[in-house]
Amino acid sequence: MENGLDTFTGNLNKWGNEGIPFVFLVDYKMQKPLAWKLTDIHLSEIMFDLNGFSNQKRKVDSFLGDFSFHKSPISFEEYEPKFNHVIGNIRAGNSFLLNLSLPTPVETNLTFKEIFEYSDAPYRFWLKDQFVCFSPEIFVRVSGNRISSFPMKGTIDASVPDAENVILSDFKEAAEHATIVDLIRNDLSMVAEKVWVERYRYIDKVQAYDKTLLQVSSEVAGILSNDFNGNYGDLLLHLLPAGSITGAPKPSTLKIIEEAEGYERGYYTGIMGYFDGINFESAVMIRFIENQNGKMVFKSGGGITALSNARGEYQELIDKVYLPFNHIPHVVY
């Protein structure tokens, strides 16, 4: 009998080869992948704006007004044993980079739909009754026979004096970034010929209502091998889960993530994307709020290496719990 993943992969391959536009979601564990032909999507169920490919644009001109936002992260005492489990495994040689994430309950007077409509992020998705995602991170883009991936690793508060230089010259951050770029080069080599690094460690600004974050990314590119031309389902099977939200090496790192996190990521850290009939593009589902029985849960994480310190990683996890609004008159905490 066909399982969900087989059907999903078959549909993406078929639609890709026939030039039929579609939109899709894949969860972290690839257990509940979903794909819709563009013509079958209803605004009452799904809203998306994926780098301009959209059925619902951002409400840039309208006024959001006051809103409340409150986060209740786990305590440092609860976080530390999880971090120590990861560091122990890194020291034992089972992983050299691992993305540790956790859920944070949040409260706001805004609805998931309002957060989608007013948020400012290059990749946004709203799935009725389930989640809203506003991601800054591209995963894979295919244009003609060129494939590119844009691993993001390295986050700093822009208000730190000389923030850009601080993060670019930080030894730990540089090592972490080099690792993720190596991993993505290796992953792309499975589906492409001639893989190269097009841009190394460029900075993106990510806007939250109370602060600006700087994020460091690189672009890795290659020439897509003929086997994968149009076969977007097969392509994703080779590349998922995305290296930037697992770590390396993937198989043993996945096992340690499972042990340390002790919760279900679900669609968080999966990917969302589209095919417009010509180009294929996908993004990593980070910056993500889920509906759990009427309560809002924000999921966030960061990369840990042998050089990481528990307080710093704990703070990064909390800093990433934000709403990405640009023009906010007043926030009530």
Ligand SMILES: C=C(O[C@@H]1C=C(C(=O)O)C=C[C@H]1O)C(=O)O
């Ligand atoms: C997992 C998350 O972020 C990932 C980890 C990053 C980092 O360690 O700097 C940056 C982007 C993401 O690939 C998240 O934001 O929830």
